[in-house]
Amino acid sequence: MSETTEQLDDIDRRILNALQIDASHTNAELAELVHVSQPTCLRRVKQLTENGVIERQVAIVAPDKVGARLTAIVEITLDVQAADRMEEFENVVADEAAVLQCYRVSPGPDFVLMVQVADMPAYHALAHRLFTTHSNVRNVKAYFSTFRSKFETRIAV
Known part of the structure; x- marks a missing residue:
């Protein structure tokens, strides 16, 4: 603890x-x-x-009510996993509003991203901006949500 x-x-x-x-x-x-x-x-x-226990207070917006109807869970594998290259990729996705969450993970891919966009053309544009033009991205695997059966922001305390 x-x-x-x-x-x-x-x-x-x-x-x-x-x-x-x-x-x-x-x-x-x-x-x-x-x-x-x-x-x-x-x-x-x-x-x-x-003390940082409460990081911030926000309003949770319904994605479909603001035109962000497509949720993608994206696995990213880099060619080079050196610390500076990992940070470089994190900095690229940090500036992208459609990337809601970015996790370094192990084993498997290097990152898992939670992405919220309007539709498939918006996802393709994002993939081009973030993945295909980034020389260190080796593999991208995307999963598209067809139904959200649970969404929770609470942490058990």
Whole structure:
């Protein structure tokens, strides 16, 4: 267990669970929901944020409502796996808005990307920009989602 995990108490866990369900609560609402005073709640949320436990608070957008109907899970294998070449590829995909997540993985491919685009022509354009023009990309294997049966952002705390 990490040092931060060991320092989380029941109040922190209740706050984190409540925020993961709905981060739009006011401090007063959150305090009432987790059964602590408002000053305690405010201090705890601030502390969890400063310690990096809460990375950020965002709105989750429905992809189909904004024209991003195609989800692709893409495996990438590089020719050269030296640390600087891995970082170089990560920097390329970091600048691409359609790449929602990028993971270094082992064994198998070097990276797995989660990509959200409008349609197949948009995926082809992205693949050309990121993969075919990048000299260190050896292999690309893409899987296209036909149905999302589960999507969750909560982490058990």
